[in-house]
Amino acid sequence: MKTVACIIARTVSTRLPIKVLRDLTPGTTMIDYLVQRLKTVQRIDEIYICTSSQPVDDVLEDVAIRNGVKLYRGSEDKVIERMIDVGTEEAADVVLRITADNPFTTTEYIDEQIEFLVENELDYARIVEVPIGASPEVIRFSALKDCYAKMDPSISEYLMLFLFEPNTYKCGVLKVFEEDYSNYTVTVDTPEDLVRTKKVLEIFEGDAIVLKDIIEIYKNNNYDLPVTQFAMAGDVKLPYGKMVSVAEFSADMNRRKEQSIVKKLYA
Numbered sequence: 001m002k003t004v005a006c007i008i009a010r011t012v013s014t015r016l017p018i019k020v021l022r023d024l025t026p027g028t029t030m031i032d033y034l035v036q037r038l039k040t041v042q043r044i045d046e047i048y049i050c051t052s053s054q055p056v057d058d059v060l061e062d063v064a065i066r067n068g069v070k071l072y073r074g075s076e077d078k079v080i081e082r083m084i085d086v087g088t089e090e091a092a093d094v095v096l097r098i099t100a101d102n103p104f105t106t107t108e109y110i111d112e113q114i115e116f117l118v119e120n121e122l123d124y125a126r127i128v129e130v131p132i133g134a135s136p137e138v139i140r141f142s143a144l145k146d147c148y149a150k151m152d153p154s155i156s157e158y159l160m161l162f163l164f165e166p167n168t169y170k171c172g173v174l175k176v177f178e179e180d181y182s183n184y185t186v187t188v189d190t191p192e193d194l195v196r197t198k199k200v201l202e203i204f205e206g207d208a209i210v211l212k213d214i215i216e217i218y219k220n221n222n223y224d225l226p227v228t229q230f231a232m233a234g235d236v237k238l239p240y241g242k243m244v245s246v247a248e249f250s251a252d253m254n255r256r257k258e259q260s261i262v263k264k265l266y267a
Helices: 030-037 061-068 078-088 107-119 141-150 153-163 191-206 213-222 246-258
Strands: 003-009 023-025 048-050 068-073 094-099 124-129 137-140 171-175 235-237 243-245 261-264
Touching: 003 030, 003 078, 023 030, 023 094, 023 191, 030 048, 030 061, 030 107, 048 061, 048 078, 068 078, 068 107, 068 243, 078 094, 078 141, 078 153, 094 107, 094 141, 107 124, 107 137, 107 171, 141 153, 191 213, 235 246, 243 246
Parallel strands: 003 048, 003 094, 048 068, 124 171, 171 261
Antiparallel strands: 094 137, 124 137, 235 243
């Protein structure tokens, strides 16, 4: 059972330009930090930085070399094609989709997540009720290929909406906490997010960081961290420009969770 992690990365960003190359600690960029965390996962066999063939992303070749991981360059917009090509090249059974602006991806649960998918013969598995940017997506490669054959590749940024659909694929969700922390965020999308992430790393002073520790910091808020909560304002944009209300989107996500196989990791 071969598992390949695909880090989806671009250097282009509107709100925080070249964010994945920003230092989180002196000499360690966001994407460096993420790669090193993923290297601690036993069940990941290969790690790829999956980026575009555009010249602006040339610098990511150096990132791959210095971290000792592989690089794939392909479509600028069709993320799913990058993953399909990598999975085919590696003869992968399982692929992980992780975005490079999520440095606190829950690497401590990935082995369990992969095992959950394999043991239950799932097509798709994710962790739910955790902060935005915490859960990787674990996907059976055959399901990814099936999804690719059915969907318009130009909207593959919405891949989750197609794969995390229990009416089409066999989906599973891991609940790692008894409480719901989906109102928090650990993603990096704005300058304020970057400040928060750096502060979290300063608090732990180089110690291994797990999600439950970050949540405790957020809950206590003794460190004056900026933007720890995720506020979804206005409508939510779906494929082809369709807009739905936050309430409608949340209800649909809850429906997907309820129709999935659920495993709890807490007592």
